[in-house]
Amino acid sequence: xxxxxxxxxxxxxxxxxxxxxxxxxxxxxxxxxxxxxxxxxxxxxxxxxxxxxxxxxxxxxxxxxxxxxxxxxxxxxxxxxxxxxxxxxxxxxxxxxxxxxxxxxxxxxxxxxxxxxxxxxxxxxxxxxxxxxxxxxxxxxxxxxxxxxxxxxxxxxxxxxxxxxxxxxxxxxxxxxxxxxxxxxxxxxxxxxxxxxxxxxxxxxxxxxxxxxxxxxxxxxxxxxxxxxxxxxxxxxxxxxxxxxxxxxxxxxxxxxxxxxxxxxxxxxxxxxxxxxxxxxxxxxxxxxxxxxxxxxxxxxxxxxxxxxxxxxxxxxxxxxxxxxxxxxxxxxxxxxxxxxxxxxxxxxxxxxxxxxxxxxxxxxxxxxxxxxxxxxxxxxxxxxxxxxxxxxxxxxxxxxxxxxxxxxxxxxxxxxxxxxxxxxxxxxxxxxxxxxxxxxxxxxxxxxxxxxxxxxxx
Amino acid sequence: xxxxxxxxxxxxxxxxxxxxxxxxxxxxxxxxxxxxxxxxxxxxxxxxxxxxxxxxxxxxxxxxxxxxxxxxxxxxxxxxxxxxxxxxxxxxxxxxxxxxxxxxxxxxxxxxxxxxxxxxxxxxxxxxxxxxxxxxxxxxxxxxxxxxxxxxxxxxxxxxxxxxxxxxxxxxxxxxxxxxxxxxxxxxxxxxxxxxxxxxxxxxxxxxxxxxxxxxxxxxxxxxxxxxxxxxxxxxxxxxxxxxxxxxxxxxxxxxxxxxxxxxxxxxxxxxxxxxxxxxxxxxxxxxxxxxxxxxxxxxxxxxxxxxxxxxxxxxxxxxxxxxxxxxxxxxxxxxxxxxxxxxxxxxxxxxxxxxxxxxxxxxxxxxxxxxxxxxxxxxxxxxxxxxxxxxxxxxxxxxxxxxxxxxxxxxxxxxxxxxxxxxxxxxxxxxxxxxxxxxxxxxxxxxxxxxxxxxxxx
Numbered sequence: 001x002x003x004x005x006x007x008x009x010x011x012x013x014x015x016x017x018x019x020x021x022x023x024x025x026x027x028x029x030x031x032x033x034x035x036x037x038x039x040x041x042x043x044x045x046x047x048x049x050x051x052x053x054x055x056x057x058x059x060x061x062x063x064x065x066x067x068x069x070x071x072x073x074x075x076x077x078x079x080x081x082x083x084x085x086x087x088x089x090x091x092x093x094x095x096x097x098x099x100x101x102x103x104x105x106x107x108x109x110x111x112x113x114x115x116x117x118x119x120x121x122x123x124x125x126x127x128x129x130x131x132x133x134x135x136x137x138x139x140x141x142x143x144x145x146x147x148x149x150x151x152x153x154x155x156x157x158x159x160x161x162x163x164x165x166x167x168x169x170x171x172x173x174x175x176x177x178x179x180x181x182x183x184x185x186x187x188x189x190x191x192x193x194x195x196x197x198x199x200x201x202x203x204x205x206x207x208x209x210x211x212x213x214x215x216x217x218x219x220x221x222x223x224x225x226x227x228x229x230x231x232x233x234x235x236x237x238x239x240x241x242x243x244x245x246x247x248x249x250x251x252x253x254x255x256x257x258x259x260x261x262x263x264x265x266x267x268x269x270x271x272x273x274x275x276x277x278x279x280x281x282x283x284x285x286x287x288x289x290x291x292x293x294x295x296x297x298x299x300x301x302x303x304x305x306x307x308x309x310x311x312x313x314x315x316x317x318x319x320x321x322x323x324x325x326x327x328x329x330x331x332x333x334x335x336x337x338x339x340x341x342x343x344x345x346x347x348x349x350x351x352x353x354x355x356x357x358x359x360x361x362x363x364x365x366x367x368x369x370x371x372x373x374x375x376x377x378x379x380x381x382x383x384x385x386x387x388x389x390x391x392x393x394x395x396x397x398x399x400x401x402x403x404x405x406x407x408x409x410x411x412x413x414x415x416x417x418x419x420x421x422x423x424x425x426x427x428x429x430x431x432x433x434x435x436x437x438x439x440x441x442x443x444x445x446x447x448x449x450x451x452x453x454x455x456x457x458x459x
Numbered sequence: 460x461x462x463x464x465x466x467x468x469x470x471x472x473x474x475x476x477x478x479x480x481x482x483x484x485x486x487x488x489x490x491x492x493x494x495x496x497x498x499x500x501x502x503x504x505x506x507x508x509x510x511x512x513x514x515x516x517x518x519x520x521x522x523x524x525x526x527x528x529x530x531x532x533x534x535x536x537x538x539x540x541x542x543x544x545x546x547x548x549x550x551x552x553x554x555x556x557x558x559x560x561x562x563x564x565x566x567x568x569x570x571x572x573x574x575x576x577x578x579x580x581x582x583x584x585x586x587x588x589x590x591x592x593x594x595x596x597x598x599x600x601x602x603x604x605x606x607x608x609x610x611x612x613x614x615x616x617x618x619x620x621x622x623x624x625x626x627x628x629x630x631x632x633x634x635x636x637x638x639x640x641x642x643x644x645x646x647x648x649x650x651x652x653x654x655x656x657x658x659x660x661x662x663x664x665x666x667x668x669x670x671x672x673x674x675x676x677x678x679x680x681x682x683x684x685x686x687x688x689x690x691x692x693x694x695x696x697x698x699x700x701x702x703x704x705x706x707x708x709x710x711x712x713x714x715x716x717x718x719x720x721x722x723x724x725x726x727x728x729x730x731x732x733x734x735x736x737x738x739x740x741x742x743x744x745x746x747x748x749x750x751x752x753x754x755x756x757x758x759x760x761x762x763x764x765x766x767x768x769x770x771x772x773x774x775x776x777x778x779x780x781x782x783x784x785x786x787x788x789x790x791x792x793x794x795x796x797x798x799x800x801x802x803x804x805x806x807x808x809x810x811x812x813x814x815x816x817x818x819x820x821x822x823x824x825x826x827x828x829x830x831x832x833x834x835x836x837x838x839x840x841x842x843x844x845x846x847x848x849x850x851x852x853x854x855x856x857x858x859x860x861x862x863x864x865x866x867x868x869x870x871x872x873x874x875x876x877x878x879x880x881x882x883x884x885x886x887x888x889x890x891x892x893x894x895x896x897x898x899x900x901x902x903x904x905x906x907x908x909x910x911x912x913x914x915x916x917x918x
Contacts, residue, residue, distance in 0.1 A: 103804075103806065104701070105697070105701070105805060105806040106804045106805050106806045107701075107805075108804070147646055148645075148646040148650075149646075150644055150646075154644060159644050161650065161653070162621070171896070175892055176892065177890075177891065177892045177893040177895075177896055178890075178891065178893055179893060181869055181870060181871050181889070182804040182868075182869035182870065183802040183803055183804060183834075183835055183836070183865075183869070183870045183871045183874065184802065184804075184805065184833075184834040184835050184836070185609055185613060185618050185802055185834050185836060185874050185875065186607075186802060186871035186873065186874060187606055187607040187608075187609075187657055187800075187871075187873045187874065187875050187876060187877045187878070188871045188872055188873045188878060188882065188885075188886070188889055188890075189657075189878060189886055189889070189890055189893075189894065189897050189915060190654055190657065190658060190897040190900060190901075190915075191607075191620065191650075191653040191654055191656065191657055192893055192896060192897070193653075194620070194650040194652075194653025194654065195649055195650055195653065195654050197650065198646055198648075198649065198650055199649060214703070215701060215702070215703040217703060218703065238564070242563070242564070242566075242674060243674070244673070244674040244676060244677065246705075246740070281705070281744060282744055282747045282748065282751075283747070284743040284744060284746070284747050285740060285741055285743060285744020285745070285747060285748075286744070287743070288741045288742070288743050288744060289741065289744075292741075341646075343642040343643065343644055343645060344642055345562075345565045345567070345641040345642060345643075346564060346565050346566075346643065347562065347564040347565045374643075375642075375643040375644050376642055376643050377642070377643070377644060406642075409641075410640055410641035410642070411640060411641065411642045412640050412642045412645035412646075412647045413647055414645065414646045414647045415642065415644050415645060415646060416644065416646050417646060418646045418647075419646070419647060419648060423647065426647075427647070427648055430640070430647055430648070431636075431637075431647075431648055432636065432637065433634055433635065433636045434636040434637055434638060434648075434651055435648065437630070437636060437649075437651060437904065438648050438649040438651070440903045440904070441649060441900060441903065442649075444899045444900065444903045445896065445899070456648060456649075
């Protein structure tokens, strides 16, 4: 351990309890990686704050010794967002996991950053409420704020940024600010909520998060529709969206991905492009939407379509979609998944997915496409061997080609995973001169670049 | 004319055409004020850019001579947002009023900042589309972005910030950036869209604006419900909201305001607290919502409730609400309106409006309350004589008391009008340490403080 690290550890122990600070190899390994393919890097030390004051003390020490700090939530990020590329202190928020306040009348909840999505929803259910952002993984709320996470429900409820009403943030100098208030809307001052959501720990550490929640809808109908081609599926969904139908979720799973799920779950769903969708609302309104959807989908040659209303059948119906990620990882032992995350304007989605399909074939690797087709955000995936330089190169080029295509169509390199390590090399091309504005803000708020350095921006 | 001003005018004439630059007294007077009670201040010169290049040239000159620039849209702001408190150049965007692109498939439209709300909707109607933000006045889109405007439809479609997908902005140094992209969602880099929306011209000038639009709903039902007390009306609406009913608009007009409208329009609507509301969606869904609404409202002692579906009857039904502002100004010739704009958490709304009512009485001035009650944002208004120091003082104190109350309840000093001149004195109290972060961003992007100086921040 270097002199500076041992000094910092010593000083950390003067402000935190002994069981809140560790340099244990195993613990550091757990904080060296996330769920992405990015190379693990060990932090020098891992700390477990239990209060805003703890976080302030940690940040002040780091700032004094110019040691990098990297916030760590559930470790479920997908672009290396929580990997300590310059080592330093990994701040694990798992012990700041209290639900501080639930205000049903205001549809607001205040939580500590370590609270996870499932933990929160379990508690909210008692009040007939739900937290709607669903990235799949049981991510921490802090991590979801950091990456502006979204997922299958964004088409109806919006992304993480749309839910955040206020953040308590510890800045690089150890000071504490609140970025918003409890009102539904405000035109008062600069929109710091929006700036800090998606900042990936590069501007500060979140210590309290107040987010909007929603009543659990009275009626939910889930549907699965099988199409001959991805194009037909996308066109059908686009027309449905333009008709102004309020869709709760709408997901595409391509034929190859259905096959992975069939192998993994020993099911025998038809291995063709499939649209999964969900409607919320009142009963008669939903029935009209379902009838209208069938009509439109059949116009686009839908091969089969079924709807379910009770929870058990709905879960069964969504089975394939829910198991995709596991299906791939279990289907290719020893391989990692290179997953893209571009988002394009809806009008370019069909072409983008066609392009992705040809790119997968060009890699010579196996993979498929799933998409949040209501938002134009999709994930094209290939399974590659991290030990094969050639495969790594092909998978990397594949991701690059998808990003280049998305940017050429007015889209973005990341719809929901964030920039992290993987997308920093595209920031200049995507944002142009605006990247200088982002950097200027970063330098203003974190002059010594100690807040999650090496993320979003290339050092 | 001071030497520096005449120099700037001379140089402006070298980069703009003669008819784009004027020091004409009458024209300067038109750019000295907005629709608020704030004292007019004449700009030194008014310019009419026709392109991004024109704006860049103007900003570069201003930056070189350290002359303030103040963007001017339709002049309909309500907190002196476009008043040139330090004189300088008023940039009138009325000649940058082109609708540049309409993309029905992506539900996007790209406009120049001088395009007005009604101009845009007239054009969109041809495509079956609508721009949803409705602040009442025929504001310019640029001005609506600058103040993060909202209005009666925010409860359903969100505020201006929710609509903005990309902005072309000329910064203080004359450089041009784009703050976003055309995708529905993005986790790429800092959220500059959110930062620039609501920045009131203090960070840059908008030259192109890409916003989300929506299909005109197939069915719309409008309703008017009369209650005995404001409390009963608010409670009824709150329960309706918690039931998860999708409301298109929901507005409160208090008894005194109904009376003003009756006098102005020679109508005889019952002079009691009235809720105006609107539902969008499919027919059967709406019918169920209407039935449910009647049920809930009657539980809260609703005295009468009526619904209309065809456009003519709907407009007639909304008549009272639409004429409030004019009713007051016509009802009190020679007086100005002091209107508050606080927004509080929904759970505090009834108490806040009760407080507002008592505050109006304490002023000894005449006034009433209207509110976007679905958002917790309301306007309490008193009519005062700007020539009476005593009345000005009472009206000002009244506004102050409302703001103090809202802040004590976790609300904000401005829900939709922006900070401008009128709310800058509350920024420290509302934002605390976060105000220093806002100032740091301002200084970073506008080191010489030439962009609409004296707004949001106290110099």
